[in-house]
Amino acid sequence: MPATHQLKETSFAERCYRLLRKVPKGKVTTYQELAHGLGTKAYRAVGTAMNKNPYAPQVPCHRVVKSDGSIGGFAHGSQKKIAMLKAEGIEIKQGRIVDFEARLKSFS
DNA sequence: CGGTTGACCAAGT
DNA sequence: GACTTGGCCAACC
Numbered sequence: 001m002p003a004t005h006q007l008k009e010t011s012f013a014e015r016c017y018r019l020l021r022k023v024p025k026g027k028v029t030t031y032q033e034l035a036h037g038l039g040t041k042a043y044r045a046v047g048t049a050m051n052k053n054p055y056a057p058q059v060p061c062h063r064v065v066k067s068d069g070s071i072g073g074f075a076h077g078s079q080k081k082i083a084m085l086k087a088e089g090i091e092i093k094q095g096r097i098v099d100f101e102a103r104l105k106s107f108s
Numbered sequence: 109c110g111g112t113t114g115a116c117c118a119a120g121t
Numbered sequence: 122g123a124c125t126t127g128g129c130c131a132a133c134c
Contacts, residue, residue, distance in 0.1 A: 011131095011132095012130090012131060012132085013131090013132090035130090040130075040131090041129065041130070042129075042130040042131055043129080043130080044129060044130055044131075045129090045130050045131040045132075046130095046131095048130095048131070048132065049131085049132090052132095
């Protein structure tokens with residue numbers, strides 16, 4: 001078969017979006033866990049993909065936070081990200097997710 | 109193909 | 122607790 005025809009056009013970013021969709025409302029995940037679920041260590045590249053995110057708000061990129069429970073970045077400003085999370089029932093105090101580990105979705 | 113960039117991470121100070 | 126440093130990997134030029 002011709003190399004020009006790929007059955008899966010899944011770029012790294014596309015895989016991120018697909019996996020991220022599985023995160024339910026009211027929970028969060030981290031760049032690191034997301035990368036781990038994809039079988040890679042490119043947590044930095046995950047952040048780059050989130051910044052592009054053409055599928056927002058279908059893909060909940062606002063539910064992705066840093067590994068230590070702090071908020072991380074957001075294309076429209078981190079304050080906006082905090083507001084969206086709060087609207088989903090996730091509280092943020094002093095730049096940190098409240099009860100972070102209990103809210104964390106992992107992809108083993 | 110090399111250099112730069114970035115919504116990161118972990119360890120050290 | 123914060124700030125700094127080195128490392129990490131994919132995308133872009």
